[in-house]
Amino acid sequence: MEISRLSQRFLLGDGESRLLGVFGDPIAHSLSPTIHNLSLAYLDLNFRYLPFHVRPKDLQEALFGFRALGGVGFNATVPHKEPLLPLMNHLDPAAEKIGAVNTVVIEAGGDLVGYNTDAYGFITALREKHTDDLAGKTILVLGAGGACRAVLVALLDGGAEHILLANRTLSRAENLAALFTRYYPHADIRPIPLLFSDLPLAKVDMVVNTTSLGLKGAEAFPLAVEALQEQTLIYDIVYSANKTPLQKLALAHNLPFVDGLGMLIHQAARAFQIWTGHLMPVDEVKKELFGAGSS
Numbered sequence: 001m002e003i004s005r006l007s008q009r010f011l012l013g014d015g016e017s018r019l020l021g022v023f024g025d026p027i028a029h030s031l032s033p034t035i036h037n038l039s040l041a042y043l044d045l046n047f048r049y050l051p052f053h054v055r056p057k058d059l060q061e062a063l064f065g066f067r068a069l070g071g072v073g074f075n076a077t078v079p080h081k082e083p084l085l086p087l088m089n090h091l092d093p094a095a096e097k098i099g100a101v102n103t104v105v106i107e108a109g110g111d112l113v114g115y116n117t118d119a120y121g122f123i124t125a126l127r128e129k130h131t132d133d134l135a136g137k138t139i140l141v142l143g144a145g146g147a148c149r150a151v152l153v154a155l156l157d158g159g160a161e162h163i164l165l166a167n168r169t170l171s172r173a174e175n176l177a178a179l180f181t182r183y184y185p186h187a188d189i190r191p192i193p194l195l196f197s198d199l200p201l202a203k204v205d206m207v208v209n210t211t212s213l214g215l216k217g218a219e220a221f222p223l224a225v226e227a228l229q230e231q232t233l234i235y236d237i238v239y240s241a242n243k244t245p246l247q248k249l250a251l252a253h254n255l256p257f258v259d260g261l262g263m264l265i266h267q268a269a270r271a272f273q274i275w276t277g278h279l280m281p282v283d284e285v286k287k288e289l290f291g292a293g294s295s
């Protein structure tokens, strides 16, 4: 196979190439290397982005080794987002509130700056298709785990005022509501039990799923969508190549729907901009990854 000069230069790199990457365990499934390397090649930027399989016990050593090799930044995915927090020299406000780091910048002097771009990804993907003002809306958020914290930051920074936080383990929703009421004293965040037969669905304008229900694709999603108002927006932050059970429900009932793809791309785009100073060519990346109809 003949390799063009452009791809040869891109494949081989040179002494000037700057190193980026993603740490995770597992890591093989991650779309991040593809998203970033497509963008770097498209803009002809001399960075390389590699996946690193880092076990939890090796996180600190991997971080310091990456810095010693001259790495300029990396993403973190499961299970490293929370353990990275105390290893940072500085944190951006979103990482602090979310309690997790998904993007690290290694500064010229070696300081480590932790960012979390998930909230930006969530709100940017929402606004791409639905520009509605969030103030005055009642938003039902399902789940109270790690992913939920990024959604809360996105919604509350985005102007939301009324949030119903429904979780199977009520105490987790109560703790999160108390914490976020301290961060956002003007917001009304109400913890409720996640009993699917007893949710106040007629009163909500938007439903966001942050639980891992339906993650494996097979189970049905037990939300009584017929009880929702006609234009209630459903946002499932899970991204799956196949339609998630909640997505199928929304489609079957003609409800506006946002999937996790936009969030995935836009959280990456923000990290890309932080590291390179360039805007990610988001539409080109979507087309390349998911075909012409995806932007």
Ligand code: ATR
Residues within 6 Å of the ligand: 142, 143, 144, 145, 146, 147, 148, 167, 168, 169, 170, 172, 194, 210, 211, 212, 213
């Ligand atoms: P993540 O970081 O992806 O949010 P997590 O912190 O483990 O992962 O949180 C998973 C969320 O999905 C939690 O809100 C969890 O509810 P509990 O706090 O009660 O565990 C929710 N979840 C997982 N499986 C669920 C199920 N079968 N039914 C309802 N909620 C579920």
